[in-house]
Amino acid sequence: MYSQFATRNLLLATRNSPLATRNSPLAPRPSKIRVGLIFGGKSGEHEISLASAQGVARAIDRDKYDVVMIGITKQGQWIVGDDALRYLAALSPTSLLVPDDARAAEAVSAPMTSADLVPGVIPNSPLTMIDVAFPLVHGPFGEDGTLQGLLEMADVPYVGAGVAASAVGMDKALMKAIFRAHNLPVTNWLVLLRREWRAQPEDVLYRIESALGYPCFVKPANLGSSVGVTKARQRDELVRALDLAAQYDRKMLAERAVTNAREIECSVLGNDEPIASVPGEVIPQREFYDYVAKYANDSGTQLVVPADLSPELARLVQEMALRAFTAIDACGMARVDFFLERGTNKLWVNEINTIPGFTSVSMYPRMWQATGLAYRDLIDRLIQLALERYADKRASKIAYEPI
Numbered sequence: 001m002y003s004q005f006a007t008r009n010l011l012l013a014t015r016n017s018p019l020a021t022r023n024s025p026l027a028p029r030p031s032k033i034r035v036g037l038i039f040g041g042k043s044g045e046h047e048i049s050l051a052s053a054q055g056v057a058r059a060i061d062r063d064k065y066d067v068v069m070i071g072i073t074k075q076g077q078w079i080v081g082d083d084a085l086r087y088l089a090a091l092s093p094t095s096l097l098v099p100d101d102a103r104a105a106e107a108v109s110a111p112m113t114s115a116d117l118v119p120g121v122i123p124n125s126p127l128t129m130i131d132v133a134f135p136l137v138h139g140p141f142g143e144d145g146t147l148q149g150l151l152e153m154a155d156v157p158y159v160g161a162g163v164a165a166s167a168v169g170m171d172k173a174l175m176k177a178i179f180r181a182h183n184l185p186v187t188n189w190l191v192l193l194r195r196e197w198r199a200q201p202e203d204v205l206y207r208i209e210s211a212l213g214y215p216c217f218v219k220p221a222n223l224g225s226s227v228g229v230t231k232a233r234q235r236d237e238l239v240r241a242l243d244l245a246a247q248y249d250r251k252m253l254a255e256r257a258v259t260n261a262r263e264i265e266c267s268v269l270g271n272d273e274p275i276a277s278v279p280g281e282v283i284p285q286r287e288f289y290d291y292v293a294k295y296a297n298d299s300g301t302q303l304v305v306p307a308d309l310s311p312e313l314a315r316l317v318q319e320m321a322l323r324a325f326t327a328i329d330a331c332g333m334a335r336v337d338f339f340l341e342r343g344t345n346k347l348w349v350n351e352i353n354t355i356p357g358f359t360s361v362s363m364y365p366r367m368w369q370a371t372g373l374a375y376r377d378l379i380d381r382l383i384q385l386a387l388e389r390y391a392d393k394r395a396s397k398i399a400y401e402p403i
Contacts, residue, residue: 035065035383036130036156038147040072040088043139044227044248047092048357052136053085055359059376065383070126072137080126127151132386133158134379136358139223143355144170157390159382160332161354168328169354172221172253175328182327184320184349187339188212189255191221194246205238208254215257218242220249231257258339258348264307265338266321267356267367269381271331271389276318277367281307303363305370313340316347324352332385335364 039053040046057067071084079087127133133156135147145167151158161169168174173191180186190211197204208216218241219229228248230241245252263284267277285300309317321336335356339348356364365375373381 032064032066033132033383034068034130035060036068036070036126036133037136038070038072038133038142039085039136040074041137041139041142041147042072042074042076043137043141044223045138046074046088049136049138049142050085050089050092052138052358052362055362055375056134056136056379057085059360060379061376064380068126068129072141076141078126080129127154127156130156132156132383132390134383134386135160135355138355138357139227140170143353144222157386159386161328161330161334165328165330166354169330169334169352170222171251172219172351173251175351176253176255178327179324179349182323184324184327185347186349187256187258189253192242192252192254194250194252197242197246197252201239201242204242205235208238209235212254212256214238215259216254217257218245218252218254220245221251221253222249258341260342261339261348262307262342263337263350264309264317264340264347265363265367266317266336267364267371268321268325268330268334268336269332269368269373269378269385271385271392274322274325274330276321277371277373278306279309279314279317280305280363280367280370281309282363303361303366305363305366313345313347320347320349324349328352330354331389332382333364335367 037053037056039049041049043049053069053071057069060067068080069082069084071079071088073079073088073091127150133151135142135151135158137143137147141147143166145163145165148158148161148163148166152163160166168178173189176186176189188211190208192204192208215231215233216238217229217231218238220227228245230237230244232238232241242252263282264279265282266279268274269277281304283302283304285302307314307317317338320338324336325334330352333354333356335353337350337353339350340346341348356362358364360375365378368378369375
């Protein structure tokens with residue numbers, strides 16, 4: 001059966017819907033803004049999403065906001081209620097959640113059983129329970145514009161990039177093409193299809209070796225957190241890399257590796273007038289910043305904030321981060337990642353992440369904290385930016401009035 005929390009909010013929604021509040025000045029308004037944290041999802045980054053949701057749920061200002069927990073399982077089932085986060089974590093054998101209190105060690109009290117769930121159906125219409133959504137679904141079906149499209153259709157304000165910017169930011173092939181069109185430096189790449197690789201493997205291998213050479217990186221075009229990413233130095237490694245990437249996406253990317261490079265990151269915050277944080281640096285002990293380096297406690301990865309850069313280089317990183325942000329018409333938040341070649345100080349834009357990792361120790365909030373904006377205040381600012389963006393959208397006419 002549905003959680004008591006969800007049922008209570010459904011009853012509240014019938015008489016005090018935030019949708020009615022946004023569309024009718026006469027509708028009663030709750031004393032606090034109701035924020036829907038949406039997390040989980042059908043993605044290889046499911047576990048990272050749960051950790052991000054836990055971080056925001058811990059830190060959000062409860063004096064200003066009521067929080068509605070909205071989880072999505074790997075099968076696409078929606079779960080609403082106070083226990084949604086722990087329930088999804090219990091379903092995951094590789095949960096990254098850090099116990100936050102004694103309740104985390106208790107047996108999970110499921111908001112719904114699997115028999116109650118219907119894939120693709122939103123139980124109790126949770127989007128009618130909230131004033132603003134805070135999507136924390138990393139990767140496909142959350143960061144790629146699909147969830148944003150649902151929220152647009154439901155007329156719900158939401159944190160972060162819109163449909164188009166989310167889609168471009170998620171699809172690395174489209175992203176690189178947009179960046180190159182805006183004169184941002186990106187490494188050479190090839191777009192490959194899973195069908196091509198399985199039907200004509202020798203042709204695909206020849207194309208990569210001829211255009212890019214070794215070493216090169218192979219990755220799924222629509223995924224993050226370095227899931228399915230491999231560095232190939234020779235043909236047998238390239239074969240394994242393509243096989244792995246093809247497990248996660250129909251479209252893959254092969255790109256020239258930037259050797260002997262530092263990994264620099266920069267956070268961006270804002271809508272039409274975004275600002276950039278101080279840059280940070282990732283120093284992995286492994287060969288590159290892969291999934292294990294990012295999320296294993298004993299990986300030895302160092303996160304240095306602020307990065308040890310000259311003032312000139314730091315300003316260039318910030319400038320290019322802002323250019324990348326505006327190039328895809330992002331809003332709210334994004335983290336832009338760079339490669340900095342040692343010796344030449346040549347800076348390459350690697351990618352933009354429109355829903356970056358959001359735990360209290362993730363690079364996005366850490367860079368803002370070093371810039372002077374605390375984690376809780378960052379969450380508050382992002383919610384306000386979402387409401388500002390929504391108000392701006394509502395200023396546009398939706399009916400044509402011929403003169």
